[in-house]
Amino acid sequence: MPASWAGEVAIAGAYESPRRRAPGVHPFAIQAECARGALADAGLDLADVDGLATAASFPAEGAREMAVAEIAEYLGLRPRWVDGTDIGGAAPLSHAGHAVAAIQAGLAEVVLVTYAACGYSWPHGAADYLTYAHGPGQWELPYGPSTVATYALAARRHMHDYGTTAEDLAAIAVQCRANAAANPDARYSAPITVDDVLASPVIADPLHRLDCCVVTDSGGAFVLTSARNARSMRTRPVYVLGFGEALGQVSMNQMWPFTATAAAASGARAFATAGMRPAEIDCAQLYDSFTITVLLALEDLGFCAKGEGGKFAAAGELAPGGRLPVNTDGGGLSSNHPGRRGALAVVEAVRQLRGDSPGVRLDSPRTALVHGMGGSLSTSATLILGV
Amino acid sequence: MPEALPEALPAAPGLAPLADQFSAAYWSAARDGTLLIQRCLACGRRQFYPRGHCAGCFAPDPEWTAASGRGRLHTYTVVHRTPNAEFAADCPYVLAIIELDEGPRVTARIVGETGAIGCDQPVHAVFTPAGDAGVLPNFALDAG
Numbered sequence: 001m002p003a004s005w006a007g008e009v010a011i012a013g014a015y016e017s018p019r020r021r022a023p024g025v026h027p028f029a030i031q032a033e034c035a036r037g038a039l040a041d042a043g044l045d046l047a048d049v050d051g052l053a054t055a056a057s058f059p060a061e062g063a064r065e066m067a068v069a070e071i072a073e074y075l076g077l078r079p080r081w082v083d084g085t086d087i088g089g090a091a092p093l094s095h096a097g098h099a100v101a102a103i104q105a106g107l108a109e110v111v112l113v114t115y116a117a118c119g120y121s122w123p124h125g126a127a128d129y130l131t132y133a134h135g136p137g138q139w140e141l142p143y144g145p146s147t148v149a150t151y152a153l154a155a156r157r158h159m160h161d162y163g164t165t166a167e168d169l170a171a172i173a174v175q176c177r178a179n180a181a182a183n184p185d186a187r188y189s190a191p192i193t194v195d196d197v198l199a200s201p202v203i204a205d206p207l208h209r210l211d212c213c214v215v216t217d218s219g220g221a222f223v224l225t226s227a228r229n230a231r232s233m234r235t236r237p238v239y240v241l242g243f244g245e246a247l248g249q250v251s252m253n254q255m256w257p258f259t260a261t262a263a264a265a266s267g268a269r270a271f272a273t274a275g276m277r278p279a280e281i282d283c284a285q286l287y288d289s290f291t292i293t294v295l296l297a298l299e300d301l302g303f304c305a306k307g308e309g310g311k312f313a314a315a316g317e318l319a320p321g322g323r324l325p326v327n328t329d330g331g332g333l334s335s336n337h338p339g340r341r342g343a344l345a346v347v348e349a350v351r352q353l354r355g356d357s358p359g360v361r362l363d364s365p366r367t368a369l370v371h372g373m374g375g376s377l378s379t380s381a382t383l384i385l386g387v
Numbered sequence: 388m389p390e391a392l393p394e395a396l397p398a399a400p401g402l403a404p405l406a407d408q409f410s411a412a413y414w415s416a417a418r419d420g421t422l423l424i425q426r427c428l429a430c431g432r433r434q435f436y437p438r439g440h441c442a443g444c445f446a447p448d449p450e451w452t453a454a455s456g457r458g459r460l461h462t463y464t465v466v467h468r469t470p471n472a473e474f475a476a477d478c479p480y481v482l483a484i485i486e487l488d489e490g491p492r493v494t495a496r497i498v499g500e501t502g503a504i505g506c507d508q509p510v511h512a513v514f515t516p517a518g519d520a521g522v523l524p525n526f527a528l529d530a531g
Contacts (some may be wrong), residue, residue: 034482053417098495127470127472127473128470128471129471132405133402133403133404133405134404134405134407134408136436138404138405138406138410139410139435139436139493139494140494141402142402142403142404142517142523143482143484143494143495143496143523144466144469144471144473144474144477144480144482144496145494146466146469146470146471146474147470148463148465148466148469149466149469149482152464152466153462153463153464153483153484155464156462156463156464156506157461157462157506160462160505160506160507200420201467201468202465202468203466203467203468204464204465204466204467204468204469204482205464205465205467206464214466251436251494252494253435253436253484253491253492253493253494254492255484256492258461258462258484348464362476387479
């Protein structure tokens, strides 16, 4: 395995916008706020940055296909290395992994990964389709596949194959809400119960409203540089120990099997580059667009056997005292999900390892896994971080 | 044999399939009550959705073949709310993935009686007039 992944690059600064509602604000302004915040956290200036990665092609992100160029121009940056990989909510994790390789190759010294969207307030509403009614999409779009519905298809089959229940899924939402209780910026922080989840309106059965993430206006950013550089900066370096990415299907009629995702491949690659096993992970930030997203990730990443994710969650293993504390700031389900949660999941993992999470603070975790899942269980990227 | 249902789904403006060199035959056959899939001449694999090559072995020019229209309901969801205005009036509707007896999976709706719906139930194709969208293959639960 490539030993060069053993922490030669570190995250030296991280920032999450406290905004959750930003009517009248263009998402680029939040991008700039996040860039400023992450650089200040590292004790750096924009002039120190020579690499930029972002994705902002969703309507509520304000850019189009040249998003990284638009954001560079807006910030006032002319980077020598760029990455505009655009694989949904997993993109910021891919950016981080690619940045590690770029820094090791000498293509950049300080890489800024930024993200922002006005998912709630964006005035130009847009359909949530992943594709168009031409090419492959013509065999799916005419039938009305909303994003929630595509995840519901996976939840239904998991229930059929493994006996997973709506209560099992609800336990994930309940835990995220409990973690959000201490987070002053969380979109929702009042405790909920399994019954509350089941009593919330059904959106696409078996998924209820409280099985779905919040929709916010916000963003986040982080800064990567060599470990040698990071050790001279103002905050404790968080080392990148492992990374993997993988692609699954876009059309749901191409998902096979229906109860597993590309996380199995991205997770295996991340553990291989880190030379670690799931049992060595102290805590995780698992993409929680919907409760089923977390459940499938638990299984596909190897934290429990296939089919056991529901029992794992219902048994309280995701709680701060459980085998795998997850989404310690409240996650996308309760704290913040402007569009691509991956950026914020990385930020929370960094805060947790540095001991400054705004949510639940675990007892000195040494390792964290961050997992991103984009599209309709389509794309996957996994990072392993450590201090 | 596939049956044609008299009921019409509301057309979804802007979401009508855009026929191309590989899909025109599919949509034309649907108007005649036939569900087409493809078969690879090199490896024998059957596939949906249609392409100009086999997604298994990348051999070019798979042949069209009529599917039986029979299969099993692999998974489904009853959509009660959607952010997509084009489909809001259809709610609640059943979005499904069907595993055809020939192997490939297709996306469709389950129409007709769905009171006893469940994964792996046998289903059969029905062909639904859908305005500008032409005729959409859908599926119904087998009786009994």
